[in-house]
Amino acid sequence: MSASSITRDTFGNTKDGKEVHRFTFTNKNKITIRVLDYGCIITDILVPDKNGEVKDVNLGFDDMEGYLTRSPYFGAVIGRVANRIAGGKFSLDGQDVQLPVNNGPNCLHGGVRGFDKVIWDTTVDGNRLILRYVSADNEECFPGEVTTTVSYQLSDDNVFSIEYTATTTKATPINLTNHAYFNLAGQGSSDLDGHVIQLLGDHYLPLDENTIPTGEVMAVEGTPMDLRKPVPLRERMKEVNGGLGFDHNFCVGDGGKLKFVARVEHMPSGRVMDVCTTEPGLQCYTSKNLKPTLGKGGVTYQQFSAFCLEAQHYPDSVHHSHFPNSILRPDELYQQTTTYKFGLKD
Numbered sequence: 001m002s003a004s005s006i007t008r009d010t011f012g013n014t015k016d017g018k019e020v021h022r023f024t025f026t027n028k029n030k031i032t033i034r035v036l037d038y039g040c041i042i043t044d045i046l047v048p049d050k051n052g053e054v055k056d057v058n059l060g061f062d063d064m065e066g067y068l069t070r071s072p073y074f075g076a077v078i079g080r081v082a083n084r085i086a087g088g089k090f091s092l093d094g095q096d097v098q099l100p101v102n103n104g105p106n107c108l109h110g111g112v113r114g115f116d117k118v119i120w121d122t123t124v125d126g127n128r129l130i131l132r133y134v135s136a137d138n139e140e141c142f143p144g145e146v147t148t149t150v151s152y153q154l155s156d157d158n159v160f161s162i163e164y165t166a167t168t169t170k171a172t173p174i175n176l177t178n179h180a181y182f183n184l185a186g187q188g189s190s191d192l193d194g195h196v197i198q199l200l201g202d203h204y205l206p207l208d209e210n211t212i213p214t215g216e217v218m219a220v221e222g223t224p225m226d227l228r229k230p231v232p233l234r235e236r237m238k239e240v241n242g243g244l245g246f247d248h249n250f251c252v253g254d255g256g257k258l259k260f261v262a263r264v265e266h267m268p269s270g271r272v273m274d275v276c277t278t279e280p281g282l283q284c285y286t287s288k289n290l291k292p293t294l295g296k297g298g299v300t301y302q303q304f305s306a307f308c309l310e311a312q313h314y315p316d317s318v319h320h321s322h323f324p325n326s327i328l329r330p331d332e333l334y335q336q337t338t339t340y341k342f343g344l345k346d
Helices: 064-069 233-237
Strands: 005-013 019-026 032-036 042-048 054-056 089-092 095-098 121-125 128-135 146-154 159-168 195-199 247-251 259-266 271-277 281-285 308-312 334-344
Touching: 005 064, 019 121, 019 146, 032 146, 042 334, 195 233, 195 281, 259 281, 259 308, 271 308
Parallel strands: none
Antiparallel strands: 005 019, 019 032, 032 042, 042 054, 089 095, 121 128, 128 146, 146 159, 159 334, 195 259, 247 281, 259 271, 271 334, 281 308
16 A cells, blocks of 8 residues: 655634644545545545546535535534434433434434534644544533544555544443545536445335434345445435435444445446445435535535445444444444545446
8 A cells, every 4th residue: 555645735714713724635546635624524535537537526615614604514524423313312321411402303413513513633644644633521412531533544546544543531422434425427416327336235224204213124135225236326216215315324244344335336437436344334325405505616516416425333323222332431442444445447
């Protein structure tokens, strides 16, 4: 794995005047990825197509104002708990915890001010960018002081790897992910035409009316949720959730081992993205809640114009004892590795 280079510049300022830095990774194959120390946000992923034309396949904004005022978590690291916690509350070791409610009746993506809305400390170590954030005890009402690191690295094999660690001073739920929105035709494309998806989940989690898992772990066999063989994404979206597409967790195997879990191909451009993860779940989301949003280059993003593949533990695990455990305790280390590999169709 050869080294990519990392450079740093200033991207803007937060509302309270703190400077936000942008780090740019480049490799020998004309792939460029840019990330911020604010929210660990991936702002750009520039990838060549089969004709050598380079396009940005990651939705986002040209300036900080967009990320501060109108971002639906574009490109950000989500924590302490990605996805939804039903009712914004849970019990842990005999203690009831009430969280902020910011998504109907639920707590979503760590609350009002999650990990996506803070500046992280940064260290460049060769071709790795290491970001660190200490979340205070009772931040967003979660117990324990949690220290989290996120490491980004781009190889000359076109693998963009994300490694996470976390420790805590008190038992607390932890579920970290990255919420990049992809369109392999190029950000700003109005739909997901031409995309073919394969997702290796034998089971998925059915949802209730509040997008909370019912507790069932259902086989995909014989249902529109079966993505184990490549299928046209846009056509399959029409068969799911009354035509509103995917916002579902797929069960992709035991946690702990890095495994191939998904591939998306864009047939017209030849671009391919492979996803590997150590996580037990992969949330497939096809941007049904994306409202018209002014994005990069003056383009207005539309509903169903991007997909997310978010490696994580199962949503609402705190309420389902048969789901993989998401509680981190003081003597434990949370670890996750997820990789996105960009290439061309053979």
